[in-house]
Amino acid sequence: MNIDSEWVRAQFPAFAEPSLQGQAFFENAGGSYTCQQVIDRLERFYRQRKVQPYGAYAASQAGGAEMDEARNRMAAILGVTPEELSFGPSTTQNTYVLAQAFGQMMQPGEAIVVTNQDHEANSGPWRRLADRGIEIREWQVDPETGHLDPTALEDLLDENVRLVCFPHCSNVVGEINPVTEITALAHAAGAFVCVDGVSYAPHGFANVGELGPDIYLFSAYKTFGPHQGLMVIRKALAELLPNQAHYFNGDVLYKRFTPAGPDHAQVAASAGMADYIDAFHAHHIGGDADATGRGVAVHDAMRAHETGLLQSLLDAMAARNSVRVIGPADATKRAPTVALALDRPGAEMARALAERGIMAGGGDFYAGRTLQAMNVPQDKGVLRLSFTHYTTQDEMDKLLNALDDLL
Numbered sequence: 001m002n003i004d005s006e007w008v009r010a011q012f013p014a015f016a017e018p019s020l021q022g023q024a025f026f027e028n029a030g031g032s033y034t035c036q037q038v039i040d041r042l043e044r045f046y047r048q049r050k051v052q053p054y055g056a057y058a059a060s061q062a063g064g065a066e067m068d069e070a071r072n073r074m075a076a077i078l079g080v081t082p083e084e085l086s087f088g089p090s091t092t093q094n095t096y097v098l099a100q101a102f103g104q105m106m107q108p109g110e111a112i113v114v115t116n117q118d119h120e121a122n123s124g125p126w127r128r129l130a131d132r133g134i135e136i137r138e139w140q141v142d143p144e145t146g147h148l149d150p151t152a153l154e155d156l157l158d159e160n161v162r163l164v165c166f167p168h169c170s171n172v173v174g175e176i177n178p179v180t181e182i183t184a185l186a187h188a189a190g191a192f193v194c195v196d197g198v199s200y201a202p203h204g205f206a207n208v209g210e211l212g213p214d215i216y217l218f219s220a221y222k223t224f225g226p227h228q229g230l231m232v233i234r235k236a237l238a239e240l241l242p243n244q245a246h247y248f249n250g251d252v253l254y255k256r257f258t259p260a261g262p263d264h265a266q267v268a269a270s271a272g273m274a275d276y277i278d279a280f281h282a283h284h285i286g287g288d289a290d291a292t293g294r295g296v297a298v299h300d301a302m303r304a305h306e307t308g309l310l311q312s313l314l315d316a317m318a319a320r321n322s323v324r325v326i327g328p329a330d331a332t333k334r335a336p337t338v339a340l341a342l343d344r345p346g347a348e349m350a351r352a353l354a355e356r357g358i359m360a361g362g363g364d365f366y367a368g369r370t371l372q373a374m375n376v377p378q379d380k381g382v383l384r385l386s387f388t389h390y391t392t393q394d395e396m397d398k399l400l401n402a403l404d405d406l407l
Contacts, residue, residue, distance in 0.1 A: 001284065001285075001301050001304060002305070003284060003301055003302070003304075003305045003389060004283065004284065005390070005392050007283055008280070008389065008390050009390055009392075011035050011036050011037070011276060011279070011280075012033045012034070012035055012036065012224075012390060013033075013034075013036055013039065014033040014034070015033070015390075022357050023357050023358075023359055024357060024358050024359065024391075024395040024398050024399060025359045025387070025391070025395075026353075026358055026359055026360045026385045026386060026387055026391075026395075026399060027359050027360050027361045027384070027385075027386060028202060028222070028386045028387055028388045028391075029171055029199060029202070029222070029337045029361075029365070029384060029386035030222075030361055030365075030386075031221050031222055032202055032221070032222050032223065032224050032388055033224065033390070034221075034224055034225065034226070035224040035225075035272060035273070035275075035276045037272035037273070037275035037276045037279070038224065038225045038226060038269050038270070038272030038273060038275075038276070039269075039272070040272065041066070041268060041269040041271055041272040041275075042226060042265055042266070042268075042269035042272070045063065045066065045264070045265040045268045045269060046265055048062070049062050049063035049066065049264075049265075049268070050063075050264075050265065051063060053067055053264055063264060063268065066268035066271060067262070067264060067267045067268045068082075069268075069271045070087075070267055070268055070269070070270040070271035070274070071085055071087070071254065071267070073271055073274035073291060074230065074270060074271070074273065074274055075232075076274075076290070076291030076292060076295075077205050077274060077277060077291050077292060077294070077295035078205060078206065078207065078208045078209070078216070078232060078292075078295070079207040079208055079209030079210055079292045079295075080208055080209050080232050080234070081235070082254070083235065083238075083252075083253040083254050084232055084233060084234055084235055084238065084253065084254070085230065085231070085232055085254060086230075086231045086232075086233065086253075086254045086255070086256075086257055086258055087228050087229070087230060087231075087254075087258065087262055087263075087266075087267045087270065088228070088229045088231060088257070088258050088260075088262075089227075089228070089229060089260065089263065090219065090227070090228075090229045091121055091122075091196070091198050091217045091218060091219045091229040091231070092121040092125075092229070093229060094217055094229040094231040094257070094258075095121050095122055095125050095126075095194075095196075095217060096125045097244050097257050097258070097259060098125070098194070098215065098231075098233075098241075098257060099125035099126055099128065099129060100244060101241040101242050101244050101257065102126075102129065102162070102163060102241065103129045103132050103134065104242045105162075105240070105241055105242055106129070106132075106134055106162055107133075108132065108133025108134065109133065109134075109135065109160065110134055110135065110160050110161075110162050111134065111135040111136070111137055111158075111160045111161045111162065112126050112129060112134060112135070112136055112137070112161070112162065112163045112164075112165065113137045113138075113139050113153065113156050113157070113161055113163070113164040113165065113166075113186075113191070114126050114127060114136060114137070114138055114139070114165050114166075115138065115139045115140070115141070115148060115165070115166045115167070116138055116139075116140050116141055116369040116370055116372075116373045117141045117146065117148050117166070117167060117170045117173055117367075117370050118165070118166065118167050118170070118196060118367070118369070118370070119167065119170070119171050119196060119198065119199070119365070119366050119367055120366040120367070120368070120369070121196065121198070121366065122165055122166075122167060122194070122196035122217070123165070123369065126163075126165055135160065137156045137161070139152060139153050139156055139164075139166065140152070140373060141173070141370060141373050141374065143373055143374050143375060144374070145327070145328070146170065146172075146173035146175065146326055146327050146370065146374055147173075147175060147328075148166065148175075148177055150178065150181055150182055150185060153182065153185055153186075154185060157185065157186065157189035157191065158189065159189070159190060161186075161189055161190070161191045162190075162191055162192065163191055163192050163193070163194060164182070164186040164191050164192070164193050164194070165193075165194040165195075165196070166182060166193075166194075166195065166196070167195070167196040167197075167198075167199060167200075168195050168196065168197040168199065168200035168201075168206065168216075169199050169200045169334065169335045169337070170199060170327070170367065170370060171198070171199040171337060171365050171366070171367055171384075172326055172327075172337070172339040172364075172365055172367045172370055172371065172382060172384065173326055173327040173334075173339070173370060174199075174326070174327040174328070174334040174335050174336075174337045174338060174339070175327050175328050175333060175334050176200065176333060176334055176335060179195055179206075179211045179212070179213060180210075180211050180212055183195075183211065183212045183213050184212070187212075192214040192215070192237055193212075193213040193214050193215065194213065194214065194215040194216075194217075195211075195213040195215065195216045195217070196217055196218075197216050197217060197218040198217065198218050198219050198222060199222075199335060199337055200218070200335055201218035201219075201222065201223050202222045202223050202224075202335075202388050203299075203302055203303055203306055203335050203336065203388065203389070204295075204298060204299025204300070204302045204303055205223070205277070205295045205298075205299060206299070207292060207295065207296055207299075208232050209292070213234075214233065214234050214236075214237045215231070215232065215233050215234075215237070216231075216232040217229060217230070217231045217232070218230055220266075220270055220273065223273060224273060224276060225269065225270050225272065225273045226263075226265075226266035226269045226270060227266060228263065228266050228267065228270055230270070231257065233253070233257065235253060238253045238256060238257075239253070241256070241257075243256045244256060244257050244258075244259050245257065245258060245259050246259075274291070277294060277295055277298050278294060280298050280301075281294040281297060281298050284298075284301055285297050285298070285301065301389075302388070302389035305389045306331075306335075306336045306387065306388065306389055306391075307331045307332055307336075308331075309336065309387065309391060309393065309396045310331040310334070310336040310338070310387075311330075311331040312396060312400070313336075313338060313385065313396065313399070313400065314329050314330075314331055314338065315329075316400050316403070317338070317340060317403075320407055322342065322343055322407060323340050323341070323342060323407065324340065324341035324342075324376075325338065325339075325340060326338075326339040326340070326341060326371075326374065326376075326382060327339070336386060336387050336388070336391075337384065337385075337386040338384070338385045338386070339365075339382040339383070339384050340382055340383045340384075340385070341376045341380070341382050342380070342382075342383060342407075344380065345362060345379065345380045345381060346361075346362030346363060346380060346381040346382045346383040346384065347361075347362030347363055347381065348362065349362055349383040349406065350362035350383055352406050353383075353399075353402055353403075353406070356398075356402040356405070356406075357398065357402075358398065358399055358402050360383060360384065360385050361383075361384045361386075362381055362382065362383050362384065363381045363382075363384075364378070364381045364382070365381075365382075365384060385399065
């Protein structure tokens, strides 16, 4: 199905912003543009609801209702119950809190599996638990391809492993990992599963209930929303882990792992992401479907559009001997986040692209362990080109022409 790019881009004020005209945005993995629906809700909350929520007066009740709406609607899209969805200041902070909870629950000698494909946010907090006597086992990428082989995970699993942590897809490798298969392997060994979905979620919200992990995390500021971290913790695990919040919030699942009070306005504004999914579905697909079904259909439409654009970029880069494309060459196997190892520093190339109206990034993107494992020089890092469903063929052509000039 072809998406209506004119309609899509009309939902994002950035594309009408004069200061951004002529700029093609290819650093979406660092944060996406925000949709109008989120901006409208955020502004309304600050204008009309900026009071303590859940009180007796009208403005307070409206504010609380909007926060509840965000949780209920986003949980439905993700295929989980509202009590299983928590909001926190960031995915990094949410993961840190989770690590503290597991550290309290686990005993010395028990083990956690992490990868060297992860962003540091889903690696560092778990690795620090080694200070408490917890064994950390590293599931390592193939140094040539960056691939995580599930059979290699099987060799790391035994009765001591309590948790397996891995990304839905890496923010530099881009390969989409088989979450359901990996989860089944871990569960069969008696371990829980934590999936970092930050780099996958911008390309369509996952049906977490169907995928099966015990924890799934992503960042709303990369999914067209406010700066919040969304964290799914399935009920069985949430009730088992020690409470990390105020003692009087310990019996409310979605409060147990958010020690600080929520950002009321940003939580409420997150319902704008659901508004956008619904509007996208109505415009492109139509028909009757529940929230989870709408999310799946929109996910598939976004992926189809992105995959077509992505393959042209991968093919163009694969034809160049001076460029090493990190991750799969098949667009259907990866997200549209493409890291290129060049004969010059990635940050230098990003500056050159900026002079040609291309917004991109260079560096290690908190994935230094991955790049080191793949023998990418630390002083060079990579050029990262990332886009979403609102990117157009014209923008891709502009990027490819600029890369032709510079390479």
